[in-house]
Amino acid sequence: MIECPSCKHQQFVGTLYCIECGTRLIHVSPLPATGPVEGRTDGVHPGSPAYPEGPELRTGALLGLRVVGTDAVLSLLGRVNYTLGISIEGQAVIPDVDLGPFDAYNHGVSRIHAEMQLKPDGIYIIDLDSANGTTVNGTLLETITPAAIRHGDLIQLGGLSLQLISRYQR
Numbered sequence: 001m002i003e004c005p006s007c008k009h010q011q012f013v014g015t016l017y018c019i020e021c022g023t024r025l026i027h028v029s030p031l032p033a034t035g036p037v038e039g040r041t042d043g044v045h046p047g048s049p050a051y052p053e054g055p056e057l058r059t060g061a062l063l064g065l066r067v068v069g070t071d072a073v074l075s076l077l078g079r080v081n082y083t084l085g086i087s088i089e090g091q092a093v094i095p096d097v098d099l100g101p102f103d104a105y106n107h108g109v110s111r112i113h114a115e116m117q118l119k120p121d122g123i124y125i126i127d128l129d130s131a132n133g134t135t136v137n138g139t140l141l142e143t144i145t146p147a148a149i150r151h152g153d154l155i156q157l158g159g160l161s162l163q164l165i166s167r168y169q170r
Contacts, residue, residue, distance in 0.1 A: 063118070067102050068154070068161035076116070083128070084157060085113040099160060108132035108158025122148050123166060125155060132158035 003010060063076045065084075074097055076082055085095035086104045091111060099109050110130040117124045124146040127134035134141045135156040141147050149155065151166040 063123070063167065064165040065097070065155070066163040066165055067099075068163055070102065072102065073165060080118045082116045083112050083114070084116065085109060085111045087111075099157070102160060104157070104160050107160035109160050110158070113157045114155075116149075117146065123150070123164070125149050130157070 065074045065076065066072070067074065076097070079096070082096040084097045084099060086100040086109050087094050087098040088100075088111060093112060095112055099113075108131065110128075110132070112128055113130040114128055114134050115126045117126065125134065125136065125141070126146050127141045127143045129143045136147055136149055137154055149164050151164060153164045155162045155164060
């Protein structure tokens, strides 16, 4: 969690603007983690992720996509669904997550390629009838059919590889 420097409201790491006062939070550091809870023997402590900690989680993202082959982690916060694709000038519909800066066009990513949905029972990805398909861990998805995804899963939109980072609690 991070604390807004203006109103002191607690926000998730990766939040760009305080939901209480609107202050920009991009340069706010995470609050220090607390130690293990006294009396607990399971090794869990407040602020620990729902899934295993790893180098890709150092950003503190609650939910995000790591662009494989880069240091980029795209934080996904504040919504229950996200469209993934590329934004082209003059395009009427713009994806929620623009993968254009990662050479997505040359990797065969469609303008509106896929959608991620957060549901009470988990996280799902749906190929939106893209030209070059979507795979999860090497399995090609059927179009317009939700596929469950979990922390660490490798997602390919066309030829662009992304890895799901999730502390999403079901």
